[in-house]
Amino acid sequence: MSTADQMPSDVQFEITQRPDFGLLSVQLADGQQIFAEPAAMASMTPNAHMKAGMKGGFKKTLGRMLGGESLIINTFTAQQGAAEVTFAPGTPGDVLHYHLDQNTLLLQRGAFLAYTDGVELTGKWQGAKGFFSGEGLVLLKASGAGDIFFNSYGAILEVDVTDEFIVDTSYIVAFEDTLDYRVTILEGMKVSSKIKSFFFGGEGLVCKFSGQGKIWIQTRAVNPFLSWIYPFRPTKNNN
Amino acid sequence: MEAEIADKPSFAHIRVKLDPGDSIVAEADAMASMSSDIEMSTRWNGGFCSAILRRVFGGESLFVNEFTTRTGGSLVITQALPGDMDCFELDGNTMFLQPGAYIACEPTVKLGLGWAGFASLIGGEGLFRLKVSGTGKVWFGAYGGIFSRDIDEEYVIDTGHLVGYDPSISLKVGMSGGIFSSFFSGEGLVTRVKGPGKVYMQSRSIGGLAAWTNARMY
Amino acid sequence: MQHEIQARPAATVLKVDLEQGESLTCEVGAMIAMSSGMTVETTSRQKGGKGGLMKGLKRMFSGENFFLNHFTAQNPDQSIYLGPTLMGDVIYHPLDNATLIVQGASWLASDPGIEVDASWQGFGKALFSGESMFWVKCSGTGDLFLNSFGAIYEVDVDGQYTVDSGHIVAFEETLQFKIGKAGKSLIGSFLGGEGLVCKFEGQGKLYCQSHNPPSFGKLLGPQLRPR
Amino acid sequence: MFDQSVEDADFQGGVFCKELPNGRASANITLDFTSIRARTTGGDEFVLRYGETNLEMGGSSGRMVFCRNADKTVTIFCEDKKFPKALENASSGELRAEIERVIGNRKQESRRGWGMFWIGATVCVLLLIGGYFGIKQGAKAAVHSLPFSVDETIGELSQSSMQDGFKEVDDPKVVAAIEAIVERLEPYSAIPDVKYQVRVLDSPIMNAYALPGGYITVFTGLIAESESAEEVAGVIAHEMAHVTKRHGLERVTGQLGIVVGIQVLLGDVSGLLALGVELGQYATQNSYSRLQETEADLEGARMLYEANIDPLSVVTLFEDLKAEDPLGLPAWLSTHPDTQGRIDRLKDYAKTLPVKEYDTYDDIDWADIKSRLEGDKDEDADKNEVSKQEDKKGEEEDLDEVAKEDAEDS
Structure with missing residues (x-):
């Protein structure tokens, strides 16, 4: 489904149980490090040493926070020999690997799972189009050189955009920064049906990508799941 | 009896073909569909007392269903969670399963409740564990994919990811890092398992899904 | 119209390639992505059909949306990606002047020539099976795509077949379903957690889903923040 | 009496047969003096003589008529409301007993269905009431222990x-x-x-x-x-x-x-x-x-x-x-x-x-x-x-x- 797996990598890894419950297991050589989002570790050998901390200074941390990630990044270091760490995101979905080579990848809020040394992760202000896309004002921006692992809700489809491509705003996982996007209303709709679509049709606002580059789309959106689970939530006792 | 686990890992379910004289025991409400030549009978999950104990502490149901057939037929057994299933065959040995992981077994398998110890409780895995022994196949399920590791010495597992293990495995609770790291890393306490033996883990946890969902709820 | 179903069975996505001028009628909110030469029209009736309001309302009662989205390719070689809203499978079932009775919310997309209507299934069945009182009735000729929670498996019924309520996705109109007990005794069936089940009779195809959404909801729900 | 209109009547229905791709096809059904004829959209024709036909009623609506030969290799089905009557007329009464039997069965089943419904509803209500009082007393006893x-x-x-x-x-x-x-x-x-x-x-x-x-x-x-x-x-x-x-x-x-x-x-x-x-x-x-x-x-x-x-x-x-x-x-x-x-x-x-x-x-x-x-x-x-x-x-x-x-x- 994705060619990203054939990318070069700085770390020995394997992603299993794709695409529904992607599990990343990383083999660290003695002294090698990997950085991961909090609570992502599923299991590890005892010689993998974990340390929580902030990374990349105040500005980068703030950017990450606005991009829907935690203040904290966990560092796992192999001590006295090789170590294994497995990472699992909270969501049912896929895990993907991307090798950064001094280029930039933009990720949706909360999509980051882990990265290796050399990658810088911060937020990127999206302004009004971020607001309308429903993806938040800030996207996560990964740059530098190294491996980054990101996760989705549902499977990940990789699309090579050569001209233009339309994606519903809730399904974007990541895209290369060689692509530009704008939030738009679907073309060819009458004014009345534009309004209807917007309120009832669910397909009113879309992101139109243009340029050349790769885009990764998740096959499920989060909001329908949230509304489905709503009736199963406990009720507050306020009687 | 032929039994095959289909649609691993996300929507694993067991497709069972029973020949005359075969039977399979499954957790209550695990039957999804069956041909009309299958007969279902309900009985206590073990004895009355152990059934109640397992219900209250082991997260299992009070009753189990036994499926038999006179002419041969097929049925589909499933679990409530979207996730993986796996099967192991007991040969007089014992295995431990986390509460709720048991799905089905051959009628020759014995189900019991074992004390898992306070380490397990503090590690967030519950005070009791399900003990399966005897001979025959046991099917168990998980949320997420199931993966296993053969442990020689020690292995660290995050809370909520443990599914089952050999009786030779012992559980210890530990911190995931230093005090600061354990507290802020979101990993908190972890279970340190000591081998030798096999541990089955799940690639997602219900707790993780709940935390992720809660973070997006308003 | 060409189609491809990928990433089965949990994160399943349906890719449909449309020639210029071809249309596809989809469940509202099912579109994930598409090429840029497509237009969408939102109506409560079949494309080019009549009598929108009542049909829309009936569909709402069966668990579908009041509106339907009709996507039409304006340029050659267009494609659209569709997905169910929840984790689950997608299957393809072509209709040849026939009818398929579909459990509410399981209809995903169909050829514009297929009428998507609701049909009354009876009070008793709804009360005892926990299923909806209205089911979606898809009739006509053309391609039809269904979705589910859980993997979909197909059963060729010839005689009788038993399905636990909550596991039915769709069945052909040549099958009749009744409510019955799962085991020998009614009390036993209830204590065994199966309670009343749906018994199908006749000849035809039946689609079942491997998992039951409320069972999962009830396990996850208690761990969530109160609403 | 011979009824001209019946012979001309066309019904929309279908056929089940193992030899068909997918096992079934939709078909156009006509009735003549001796048999039921079904022509599928693929052009295959299936014929059931009245004498060898068994009838059954069912389908999702409960009103679909299935006509089968003795070894059940061919089944022609039709949901048209006028079909049973047309069948009775065309077969000159040969299938009357069969038709009355299946319609009778259907009515009986419908009555039984309603009977079950009321019994079920009553049992549910009784269980709820019983459970409510039982648990109320049980909880009280539990608290005081x-x-x-x-x-x-x-x-x-x-x-x-x-x-x-x-x-x-x-x-x-x-x-x-x-x-x-x-x-x-x-x-x-x-x-x-x-x-x-x-x-x-x-x-x-x-x-x-x-x-x-x-x-x-x-x-x-x-x-x-x-x-x-x-x-x-x-x-x-x-x-x-x-x-x-x-x-x-x-x-x-x-x-x-x-x-x-x-x-x-x-x-x-x-x-x-x-x-x-x-x-x-x-x-x-x-x-x-x-x-x-x-x-x-x-x-x-x-x-x-x-x-x-x-x-x-x-x-x-x-x-x-x-x-x-x-x-x-x-x-x-x-x-x-x-x-x-x-x-x-x-x-x-x-x-x-x-x-x-x-x-x-x-x-x-x-x-x-x-x-x-x-x-x-x-x-x-x-x-x-x-x-x-x-x-x-x-x-x-x-x-x-x-x-x-x-x-x-x-």
Whole structure:
């Protein structure tokens, strides 16, 4: 489904149980490090040493926070020999690997799972189009050189955009920064049906990508799941 | 009896073909569909007392269903969670399963409740564990994919990811890092398992899904 | 119209390639992505059909949306990606002047020539099976795509077949379903957690889903923040 | 009689046959003098002679007619309403018996279906009613088998977690007076050795409440509105009765118990039962409270009587309450029994007791206590106005469930 797996990598890894419950297991050589989002570790050998901390200074941390990630990044270091760490995101979905080579990848809020040394992760202000896309004002921006692992809700489809491509705003996982996007209303709709679509049709606002580059789309959106689970939530006792 | 686990890992379910004289025991409400030549009978999950104990502490149901057939037929057994299933065959040995992981077994398998110890409780895995022994196949399920590791010495597992293990495995609770790291890393306490033996883990946890969902709820 | 179903069975996505001028009628909110030469029209009736309001309302009662989205390719070689809203499978079932009775919310997309209507299934069945009182009735000729929670498996019924309520996705109109007990005794069936089940009779195809959404909801729900 | 129109009639239907791709195809069905003919969209033709045809009715609508040959290799089906009649005519009566049989079966089945429906509905209702009473009694028994220390723990936790925003009255004379009332009643409480803890909170609310384990709170409003120490003793006895009858715990487990009980018994019962449980729970909570109020009234009266205090002293307070509640909402609407009903029940109960001379709290100068609170009020009247607003808010949000329901008693 994705060619990203054939990318070069700085770390020995394997992603299993794709695409529904992607599990990343990383083999660290003695002294090698990997950085991961909090609570992502599923299991590890005892010689993998974990340390929580902030990374990349105040500005980068703030950017990450606005991009829907935690203040904290966990560092796992192999001590006295090789170590294994497995990472699992909270969501049912896929895990993907991307090798950064001094280029930039933009990720949706909360999509980051882990990265290796050399990658810088911060937020990127999206302004009004971020607001309308429903993806938040800030996207996560990964740059530098190294491996980054990101996760989705549902499977990940990789699309090579050569001209233009339309994606519903809730399904974007990541895209290369060689692509530009704008939030738009679907073309060819009458004014009345534009309004209807917007309120009832669910397909009113879309992101139109243009340029050349790769885009990764998740096959499920989060909001329908949230509304489905709503009736199963406990009720507050306020009687 | 032929039994095959289909649609691993996300929507694993067991497709069972029973020949005359075969039977399979499954957790209550695990039957999804069956041909009309299958007969279902309900009985206590073990004895009355152990059934109640397992219900209250082991997260299992009070009753189990036994499926038999006179002419041969097929049925589909499933679990409530979207996730993986796996099967192991007991040969007089014992295995431990986390509460709720048991799905089905051959009628020759014995189900019991074992004390898992306070380490397990503090590690967030519950005070009791399900003990399966005897001979025959046991099917168990998980949320997420199931993966296993053969442990020689020690292995660290995050809370909520443990599914089952050999009786030779012992559980210890530990911190995931230093005090600061354990507290802020979101990993908190972890279970340190000591081998030798096999541990089955799940690639997602219900707790993780709940935390992720809660973070997006308003 | 060409189609491809990928990433089965949990994160399943349906890719449909449309020639210029071809249309596809989809469940509202099912579109994930598409090429840029497509237009969408939102109506409560079949494309080019009549009598929108009542049909829309009936569909709402069966668990579908009041509106339907009709996507039409304006340029050659267009494609659209569709997905169910929840984790689950997608299957393809072509209709040849026939009818398929579909459990509410399981209809995903169909050829514009297929009428998507609701049909009354009876009070008793709804009360005892926990299923909806209205089911979606898809009739006509053309391609039809269904979705589910859980993997979909197909059963060729010839005689009788038993399905636990909550596991039915769709069945052909040549099958009749009744409510019955799962085991020998009614009390036993209830204590065994199966309670009343749906018994199908006749000849035809039946689609079942491997998992039951409320069972999962009830396990996850208690761990969530109160609403 | 031969009917021309029948021979020409076309019906839309289908065919099942193993030889067809997919096993079935839709077909155009015609009837002639000898047989049923079905031509599929693929161009295949299937013929069933009337003599070898067996009929069945079924399909999702229950009205679909299936015509099969003896070895069931070919099935022609049609849902058209006119099809059975046309078949009867075209076959010149050869299939009449078959048609009558299947239509008869269908009618019988439909009747049986409705029969099952009513039986099922009745059984569901009976189960719900039975379960409701069973669990209600079961929960009560379970509560009273638990050690009283459970109550104490719950009470302590509730008390400490309550941020109600009221100022505690620290005037030693006022507190001593209330404590004296409690001390006098203490020896007669149904559970010995309950460590009652009393506090007086500054609020115009005319009320008092008890938490499990013996934590009693009296609002200054109650003292201000009362005429005598005996009146207040009546209210306090009622609250102490809530404690000794363990109503707080009963209510908590009552709510939990229904859900747990049903789940332990039945495992996972979805849909209808879940709804029933929720309704049942609501009804239980309401009547639970009413029953408990009555029980506390009578138990309080017993304690007063044994402590040599007039059990009817509280009636005057009730009458004030009644005057304040001109709407006179009927009892079933609220968790509180209607005031007149409570007065009547108390009076009826008092009549059953042997007549004896009652004491009064001679050692408490009630007028003095009241004036002390009055003085307090004048001093910071403004402050009270503000805090009253906050109190209301605090009451709605902060009090936990047990405390809040008890706080509504008077």
